[in-house]
Amino acid sequence: MSAAPVIQVQGLTKAFRTYKKEPGFGGALRGLFHRRYEQTLAVKDVNFNVAPGELVGFLGPNGAGKTTTLKMLAGLLYPTSGSARVLDFVPWERADGYRRQFALLLGQKNQLWWDLPARESLELNAKIYGIPRAAFERTVTEMTELLAVKDKLNVMVRELSLGERMKMELIAALLHRPKVLFLDEPTIGLDVVSQKTVREFLREYNAREKTTILLTSHYMADIQELCRRVIIIDHGTIFFDGLLSDIVDRFADFKLITIQLSGAADRPAESLAKYGELVEQTPRSLKFKVKRDRQIAVCKALLDDFPVTDIDIEEVPIEEVIRQIFAR
Numbered sequence: 001m002s003a004a005p006v007i008q009v010q011g012l013t014k015a016f017r018t019y020k021k022e023p024g025f026g027g028a029l030r031g032l033f034h035r036r037y038e039q040t041l042a043v044k045d046v047n048f049n050v051a052p053g054e055l056v057g058f059l060g061p062n063g064a065g066k067t068t069t070l071k072m073l074a075g076l077l078y079p080t081s082g083s084a085r086v087l088d089f090v091p092w093e094r095a096d097g098y099r100r101q102f103a104l105l106l107g108q109k110n111q112l113w114w115d116l117p118a119r120e121s122l123e124l125n126a127k128i129y130g131i132p133r134a135a136f137e138r139t140v141t142e143m144t145e146l147l148a149v150k151d152k153l154n155v156m157v158r159e160l161s162l163g164e165r166m167k168m169e170l171i172a173a174l175l176h177r178p179k180v181l182f183l184d185e186p187t188i189g190l191d192v193v194s195q196k197t198v199r200e201f202l203r204e205y206n207a208r209e210k211t212t213i214l215l216t217s218h219y220m221a222d223i224q225e226l227c228r229r230v231i232i233i234d235h236g237t238i239f240f241d242g243l244l245s246d247i248v249d250r251f252a253d254f255k256l257i258t259i260q261l262s263g264a265a266d267r268p269a270e271s272l273a274k275y276g277e278l279v280e281q282t283p284r285s286l287k288f289k290v291k292r293d294r295q296i297a298v299c300k301a302l303l304d305d306f307p308v309t310d311i312d313i314e315e316v317p318i319e320e321v322i323r324q325i326f327a328r
């Protein structure tokens with residue numbers, strides 16, 4: 001992390017002003033004279049840095065401010081206040097030099113030309129960036145192969161399946177070999193096989209090209225397999241920036257304790273409640289979800305009360321912890 005950051009964000013803030021319509025005809029009439037505006041603070045005083053080649057997960061519940069942040073970093077939106085530098089450019093100044101070095105993929109939005117075969121749509125993108133023919137052919141051949149869409153190049157974009165289109169979008173975003181990549185839900189709505197293909201592609205691409213990537217996804221599998229570091233945002237504010245592996249330490253309130261028994265666990269369920277929440281039971285084992293600060297006491301009690309042959313303490317899976325964080 002000693003290299004100068006590629007992405008530097010300081011005090012970044014975005015307020016949207018939305019016109020609030022009053023219900024009914026009378027409301028519409030009044031609205032003509034007294035426009036009522038509401039302010040949404042989508043992003044509030046956000047700070048972070050990303051080092052060259054890092055692949056950082058940007059997490060948060062719906063409406064947290066992820067897309068708004070990425071759009072500012074891609075120069076599509078002006079911030080209300082604060083500053084950002086990406087590759088030493090101020091994104092919203094929209095310098096040509098910047099445009100050639102980053103890409104933004106919005107999984108929720110189609111960026112290719114609908115009415116053209118995929119190949120031609122990609123060709124148009126290549127023309128816009130002035131990519132030489134040979135380089136274009138090489139990239140398309142290689143990436144369509146890796147993403148298993150080689151036989152779809154002649155299909156009209158509008159006729160591609162969601163997953164096929166997303167893979168083409170990804171290729172379009174990478175044609176000019178950007179140094180920085182903003183990926184906003186690149187696997188949304190894809191089947192598990194396509195998700196895995198895209199994930200593996202991204203992992204290899206990041207490792208090989210050292211592209212700096214900021215990725216949002218609601219699928220924890222994406223985050224767990226791709227990102228060592230995550231930034232979590234909620235209501236426009238960052239409340240965690242660190243290693244994914246530290247989230248469990250910081251936020252998990254529970255541990256899972258499993259005991260194996262030498263005899264049958266023939267206790268009535270009510271009498272088991274005092275140890276914790278019983279989450280799994282087999283004829284020879286019991287598994288409890290136990291408050292972190294009670295784990296030692298509960299282990300001791302279980303060892304005293306049961307013919308225990310083995311005991312195992314596990315962390316709650318990250319996916320579950322994130323769910324708990326978002327539910328708060």
Ligand SMILES: Nc1ncnc2c1ncn2[C@@H]1O[C@H](COP(=O)(O)OP(=O)(O)OP(=O)(O)O)[C@@H](O)[C@H]1O
Pocket residue numbers: 016017018040041042060061062063064065066067068069
């Ligand atoms: N153009 C806009 N005008 C007004 N409000 C907006 C606009 N764009 C976003 N917002 C609001 O800003 C907030 C943040 O939205 P944003 O799209 O950044 O969330 P997100 O984290 O990407 O959520 P999701 O996971 O659902 O994609 C939301 O409350 C949203 O309604």
Ligand SMILES: [Mg+2]
Pocket residue numbers: 066067068184
């Ligand atoms: Mg979004």
